[in-house]
Amino acid sequence: MEVVAFSAPVKRIMAVIEQAWRRPFYPIHWGKDLKQIHELVRNGEYYRIPVIRKRDLSQHWGELMEYGDFTDVVSSSGTTGRPVDLPVHRLQELVWVDCVSRVLTELGARPGDRLLHLLSNNDMFTLGPLVLQAAKKVGLGPFRCSPQRVRRIFDVVHYHQPAFVVGNPVVMLNLAEEQGHNFPDPECLPDYAYFGACGSFDADNQLTPVAQRVKDLWGLKETLNEYGCSEVGSIGHECLSHAGFHINDDAVYVELIDPDSGMPVPPGQPGEVVVTSLSMPRGFLAVRYATGDIASWMDYRPCACGRSTPRMGAIIGRIDHQLKIQGQTVFPDLIFDVLGEFPEVSDALVVRYPDPVLGHNAEVWIGYDTSANLNEHVSAAMLRRLAVSPHVRSVPIDLIRKIKAEKMASGNGVKVPRLVDLPQHVEAYL
Numbered sequence: 199m200e201v202v203a204f205s206a207p208v209k210r211i212m213a214v215i216e217q218a219w220r221r222p223f224y225p226i227h228w229g230k231d232l233k234q235i236h237e238l239v240r241n242g243e244y245y246r247i248p249v250i251r252k253r254d255l256s257q258h259w260g261e262l263m264e265y266g267d268f269t270d271v272v273s274s275s276g277t278t279g280r281p282v283d284l285p286v287h288r289l290q291e292l293v294w295v296d297c298v299s300r301v302l303t304e305l306g307a308r309p310g311d312r313l314l315h316l317l318s319n320n321d322m323f324t325l326g327p328l329v330l331q332a333a334k335k336v337g338l339g340p341f342r343c344s345p346q347r348v349r350r351i352f353d354v355v356h357y358h359q360p361a362f363v364v365g366n367p368v369v370m371l372n373l374a375e376e377q378g379h380n381f382p383d384p385e386c387l388p389d390y391a392y393f394g395a396c397g398s399f400d401a402d403n404q405l406t407p408v409a410q411r412v413k414d415l416w417g418l419k420e421t422l423n424e425y426g427c428s429e430v431g432s433i434g435h436e437c438l439s440h441a442g443f444h445i446n447d448d449a450v451y452v453e454l455i456d457p458d459s460g461m462p463v464p465p466g467q468p469g470e471v472v473v474t475s476l477s478m479p480r481g482f483l484a485v486r487y488a489t490g491d492i493a494s495w496m497d498y499r500p501c502a503c504g505r506s507t508p509r510m511g512a513i514i515g516r517i518d519h520q521l522k523i524q525g526q527t528v529f530p531d532l533i534f535d536v537l538g539e540f541p542e543v544s545d546a547l548v549v550r551y552p553d554p555v556l557g558h559n560a561e562v563w564i565g566y567d568t569s570a571n572l573n574e575h576v577s578a579a580m581l582r583r584l585a586v587s588p589h590v591r592s593v594p595i596d597l598i599r600k601i602k603a604e605k606m607a608s609g610n611g612v613k614v615p616r617l618v619d620l621p622q623h624v625e626a627y628l
C-alpha cells in the first residue's frame with residue numbers, strides 16, 4: 199500500500215486535552231503535567247499518552263463523566279461492576295445524529311422517502327434511537343418495526359413500500375430464511391439498506407457472505423455499512439465507492455494500535471481502533487479510548503468518491519475474541535466468513551472452553567443435519583484461508599440455538615452471539 203503522510207489534527211486534540219484535564223481521572227491516568235502532554239502531541243507522539251478502556255469507565259465513572267445538559271443516556275454492556283451509563287449532552291447528540299444521517303443521505307434518501315426501521319430501540323442499544331432521529335433530520339418517514347413482529351413488517355412492506363431499510367444484516371437474513379416462501383418478493387421490498395450493528399464487508403471491501411445473501415434475498419440495489427460504538431458514537435461509514443469506512447473526522451480522531459505493545463501499527467496493517475472525541479461537549483470525553491475492535495487497515499489516500507477523509511478497513515474481530523489455534527491468532531469473524539461458503543451449514547457457533555494444557559481451546563460447531571464429510575470440507579477450507587483449522591464438530595442444531603439464546607438473554611438482547619465462552623469442557627454439553 200502506498201504510504202501517504204497524514205498528520206493528526208494537533209490543535210483540535212490539544213483543545214480536547216485541555217477540557218479532559220478538568221476531569222479528575224485524566225491527570226492521574228496520564229501521570230504527566232499538561233505541558234508535557236502538549237509537547238507529546240506537538241512532537242507527533244500522541245500515541246505515548248496511555249489509552250483508556252471500558253473498565254476505566256466503570257471503575258472511575260464519577261471522575262470521568264459529566265451530566266451537563268444531557269438529553270439521553272446510552273449504556274454499554276460487557277463489564278462487571280458499575281454499569282457504564284454515559285450521559286449524552288444536547289449538542290453531542292446532534293453531532294451523533296448528524297453522523298448517522300450521512301449514511302442515509304449517501305444512500306440517496308430524500309424528504310418524503312420511507313424507511314423500514316428494523317433496529318432495536320431498547321434501553322441497551324444506542325443506534326436505533328439515533329437512526330430514528332437521523333431519519334427525522336433527513337425528512338425520511340420511519341416505520342419502526344421490531345424484527346420479531348414479522349406480520350407487522352410484511353404489512354408495512356405491502357401497504358407502504360418503503361424504499362429504505364435499516365437493520366442488522368444477521369437479523370435480516372434470519373427473517374428472510376425463516377419465512378422462506380412467505381417472504382415478500384424482492385420487487386416489493388426496499389431497494390437500499392443501511393447495515394448497522396454488524397459488519398457487512400471484509401478486509402478487501404467485498405460483502406461478507408451474510409450481507410451478500412441479504413442483498414440477494416431482499417433484492418437490494420445498494421447497501422452501506424456504518425461503524426460506531428456507544429461510548430463515542432458513530433465513527434465512520436461506507437460511501438458508494440465501497441472503499442472502507444470514511445472516518446467522521448470532524449467528530450473523532452482514529453488511530454490503530456498494536457494491542458500488545460500499544461504502538462501505532464505500520465501502514466496498511468490491522469490494529470485496535472483507538473478513538474479521541476473531537477467535538478465538544480461530551481458526557482464522556484474520550485481521549486484515546488481503546489474500543490477493543492480490530493480494524494484491518496487505515497488508508498489516508500483520497501477516495502474515488504472525492505472525499506479525502508481517512509478510511510478504515512473492515513472490523514475483523516475483537517481483542518478479547520482472539521483465538522489461539524496452534525499458536526496462531528484467529529478471529530471468529532474470519533471463521534464465519536469461511537462458513538459462509540457452505541450454504542449447507544444452517545447454524546454455527548464458535549465455542550471457547552477451558553483446557554488443562556492450553557489454558558483455553560476453541561472449536562467450531564456446525565448444525566447437525568450435515569454429513570461427517572462436511573466437517574472435513576469445512577476444515578480444509580479453514581486451512582486454505584486461515585492456515586490453521588480449529589476442530590470442527592457437528593452438533594444438534596437445537597443445542598446451538600439454546601446456547602445462543604441463553605447468551606443473548608444475558609447480553610443486550612440485540613447482538614446475536616457467535617462466540618461463546620463455555621465454563622466447562624465441551625464434552626459436558628454433548
Ligand SMILES: [Zn+2]
Pocket residue numbers: 437438439440441444501502503504505
Ligand atoms: Zn469514498
